[in-house]
Amino acid sequence: MKKTRTLFVKTSAFLSLSLFAAFPASATIPVAEIDAPFQARTFTQTQVTTSKQSLHQLLGRHYEKQRLNDDLSSKIYDLYLKSMDGTHSYFLASDIEEFEKYRLKLDDGLIKGNLDAPFAMYNRLQQRVTERLSFLLKQLPEKAKAYDFSTDEKLSLDRENVEWSESSEELDDLWRKRLKNSILNLRLADKEDDDIYELLSKRYHNQLNRTHLANEDDGFQVYMNSVTHAFDPHTAYFSPRNTENFNINMSLSLQGIGAVLQTEDEHTKVVRLVPAGPADKAGQLQTADKITGVGQGDEEIVDVIGWRLDEVVDLIRGAKGTTVRLEIIPSDANDLKTKIINIVRDEVKLEEQSAQKEIIEIPQGDKVLRIGVIDIPTFYIDFQGRQEGKKDFKSTTRDVERLVNELKEENVEGIIVDLRNNGGGSLDEALNLTDLFIDRGPVVQVRYSNGYVQVLPEHKNQKPGIVYDGPIAVLTNRLSASASEIFAGAIQDYGRGIIVGGQTFGKGTVQSVLPLEHGQLKLTQAKFYRVSGDSTQHQGVIPDILFPSLFDKEKIGESALDEALAWDTIRPAGYKSKRDFQQWLPVLRESHQARIETNPDFIYLHNQKELMTELRQRTDITLNEKQRKQEREDNKKQRLDIENKRRKAKGMELLTELKSDDNSEEKSSDKKKDAEKKESKNLTDSKDSNTEGKSSVEVDKETEEEKEPDALLLETGNILVDLMSLGKKPVTEQQQAQK
Template identity: 55%
Template sequence: MQTNRIAALFSGFLFLTLTLFSAATLAELDSLQPEEDQGSTAREIVGKLEMLHYNKLKLSDDMSEKLWEEYIEALDPTKSYFLASDISEFRQWRTKLDDQLRAGQVKAGFDIYNRFRLRLTDRLNNILNQLDKGLPAFDFTRDEYLELDREDSDWPASISAADELWRKRLKSSVLNLRLTGKKDEEIRDLLVRRYKGQLKRIHQQSSDDVFELYMNSLTRLYDPHSNYLSPRSLENFNMSMSLSLEGIGAVLQMEDEYTKVARLVAGGPADRSGKLKPNDKIVAVGQGKEGEMVDVVGWRLDDVVDLIRGEAGSYVRLETIPTGGDGTHRTILIKRSKVKLEDQAAKKATFEFSDGEKTYKIGVINLPTFYIDFEAYRRRDPNYKSTTRDVAKLLEELKAEKVDGIILDLRNNGGGSLQEATMLTDLFIDQGPVVQIRHANEQISRHNRSRSRAMYRGPLMVLINRLSASASEIFAGAIQDYNRGLVVGNQSFGKGTVQTMAPLKEGQLKITQSKFYRVSGDSTQHAGVTPDIQMPRLIDVETVGESAYDTALPWDRIHAVPHAKYFNLKELLPSLISKHQQRTAADPDFIFLREQFQFETERADQEYVSLNEKTREMERKELNERLLTMENRRRTAKGLEPYKTFEEYEESESEEVANIGGPVEIKLEKDPILNEAGYIMADFISLYDKIAKSPPQVANF
């Protein structure tokens, strides 16, 4: 289960690595102390959370204990920085933090952080002293293991226990670098630069960094989407929301000392590459196809982002640790491009599919996000861009091309404008409610309605996956509740909450104030939308999605509202599912997808990693051989020439990524999910007349 023990999305100041504390360090490093206005800001945050947040939680001794645990885990998620004696000392504040925050006192948070900072500094100095004498003489023939998940472990009971833990961690770092082909001297130089950089950044930390981390440990108790943004983080947040950014199209966050991929911008370079995944960790960044790789472990988030951003058309190389697995590094080449809202506009394509007896022309509309140019809209520009306007135009074009059915592809669509989600639904249903919104004051609004007759009334399918969220879930849920079309794919993300920005004396508070509900009364929160027909899972729901957050608001339901039921789709589902299963049981691409997911799940479940070099090399060889066998089995079944070596397979993948650029195209040959969706749609159309004869009926509630 992925925990939400991370700082707010744009709080790039977690430089967590090592532990130890000495009197000598006290003289070197001044303690960080709260600034005068931070106490009043803390009181503001507490007041707004208690008064405005949907959850209506009041700070109490019980909440204080949870805050204490959350804050310490945010600092030390691997239980390897603090000693057990530190934790015992910190227990004096376990039930007092609520009273302190109400009084505008944040010193306890600073005291805990200063202890962490001092121990970290001393450990970094200790390791640098070791590296000054050369790379430690590790015995890589010894059979020993590093624990990957220490969530249920204890903090080191003594300095010697901490030394042993960090001996293994340093040994693992060295081994990982050896396995990339680096020589001992290169490894030593890289680690020296890494730890010196971390030491420098520790000295650059400010009280704002500590305060933001402490306050976000509080906001996460309410839900994972409420955050405190300091003035500096607010600036980064606003930059990320701008319409044009030159880079790779990835949202990053900090976890431990690593920069981690939170999500990919749909249609962006990283998304199109297919090589960078959510939860991957970025350890180094190189400019161009051959530029020096700069180690970024322990860097501030905004500094890492600055390295990754660059001029459109240029290349960046990312050295990553893929999510799950044994910590082996992988280098990815990505061509930067300008990531614009306009570039994520809806696009269409047509393809032909047969049900075995008749061939149908299917229109596909790909929608990466729910967008609207608010500025042009407010200016009353008649040509302003929006999701609904663009899709309406595409629908007219597809109808002119005489398509037999339409697939609306919302995979990886993380949401956007609620107004656009509502208006888009209006293109496919007649008048009626689209979504219910329950606010913190328990009032329910149903103003988001379809107000016109449907523009398109033919066979419809909505394609979703685990990364379809928020506005995507509202649209897909409405289509499903109205029985207007099939929903196909995977369970969606489950983000059914609404956030607003509340100003503070210093910075702003992003706070959850409302919750989405479908017209059926079911919330989209936590559970998301369950498809009528399931495709193979490509993303682990345990690590990605709303349910992966410990403090996510729960699923619940309210009263349904009257709405039409267009077709009796349940009558068709058994036949459609049966044909889908028969087709995919022997389909090479689907066999590969299922094998790939099983492969990645097994790697993610690994609890320990070997520190024996021969064992790791053997494991890597076996993994590569398994991947090659899976890919070649797929290629042979499709009549393609198999790869002779894993290196040939990797090289072909790299060349493909390097050639990615320009507008996103809808292609079937690289998209077995969309291809199968087309065959399901052909089956659907062949049965459509059976359910399309009667007018829609309004359900009774």
């Protein structure tokens, strides 16, 4: 079990690949003929052996014991169908009717080593994809020239629950609208029609080529991940190629742009950015952005819509110091509009992920209180240095202890531990870090699949005493996960500090990697529980005081993942709470609410959230060119009004327009670095990493006034000061009545 604890605790789910080491780009492939039939693939004996090995491990060692029966078979069937055609855009109703006979037979096939059913479904998908791409290519260019962009046609963007099409003609109409939308988007990006037709023809030919080059490994990968995800979203099968990528992801030898990707429909989606990586520093690529094109330096951008994930990864990877250009659909773009960004590839150094400190000043009557802030981007440790017995090996705990002592020497009144966007890391470091603030006691419980509960850390491994016994606040958001949730949960359970910000991710499971005949299996074998007995799984840590968040919980977080393990409880560990903040929470919340009602930055955040909620509720998009242009103008005006309302309240110069976000090249990332990173923490749920869009309000002056302070961090400081004040006096009868 010790090996499990040495793994990094990650938030990424499904098939995800890191973009670090250098690999050559995919070679040019011959053009496939329109209407050329797809050659059916069949499974190999190696894959049969691998499927049996995987099944044995899943049934015997997965945390949540499941029986291989019709219920599990049905679950695998639904997940497999969704992974192949989640938008109901390829299969016909007749296909689904034919497939239904497989629903309760997939379990039998796994037992017997018969993969005929999943490969029959996969081959049919490839056939339907071939038909759809052939249809699009036949539309270009002559038929597409006749498209009327003045009609009131709309394209539905939410197709997960629509009925399957009864005929090819129905699908033709859907794909005609999709083509029309692609042409319209490119028109609005100021591209000429002839260039548009050429670009789209090349895109669809590339997709058709890749469909014809799909092999048995591709079909097996898709199916086996449906099998593994029927157990939970973090259990996954890695083919030999994806095993290589996973090993790169888990190492500290990181070179590239520092991003984790996954496939979503025909797009490549950003799952997470590596703290202090080139993409994180540049501040332009954000979680949930979709990559549509990749270019090398000044070379032409290659359209990658419909490409396999490993092929996109190959294009994005590259040597240190080289530039990659990405064409992306920003996560907050409601009309699928793209923009181009530059990122200089670099190596992610451990010291750049280190904890950092600063001091903020909080007015309190006629005094100004100094509050220390420790920003922890990840729970890191130099494993090799520790194993070699180096006295100065780097770790989160060592760095934070040094920073705490420095802050104490600077006479701060309290400390904020900033865990926003911290996706986890070393479990040992989460335990050791908690030990700096709590004098000997359990931090987390780990329950294994056999029911055994291990309480960590062991008492003998804890140092007596604490490094800091002053007031603490922990600031979190939706991307605070795993090890971050262990630390925040322990601080909350012990009453050692107050938790402020957004509800955390909810990733409370532990995985280990097991070798197979052909690839690897990442298997969930344990679950984390707080000392209170509450699981961190699914629910995460709920702050004592919640800040408004731009995150869409329907899309981001453990609760948004299919087949995520449930939240539950076990017996509490033997621990003693240091303080009960419950008596003060009503007063703290009232004071916080009074402040933010007139705080321009929180008003701005609230208005942004309302606008984004409104945009998310739109399930279709107009194909009328005039209306689309008007919608874009209306959206820009709404954003400008929201920004100017904030600027007016703060006595800042108003803007006449927002910085253009058209397809113009962004400035080189190395010119922004820390300034951009700091700006990204302002306002829009701060370290929410623009997952739901940086405010999209970027001023049109490069020499704008000095960067504003982090509004959420300042409010956290105010809450901590309030708490310190309440701790020095008894609770009044009125405050008791408010409870």
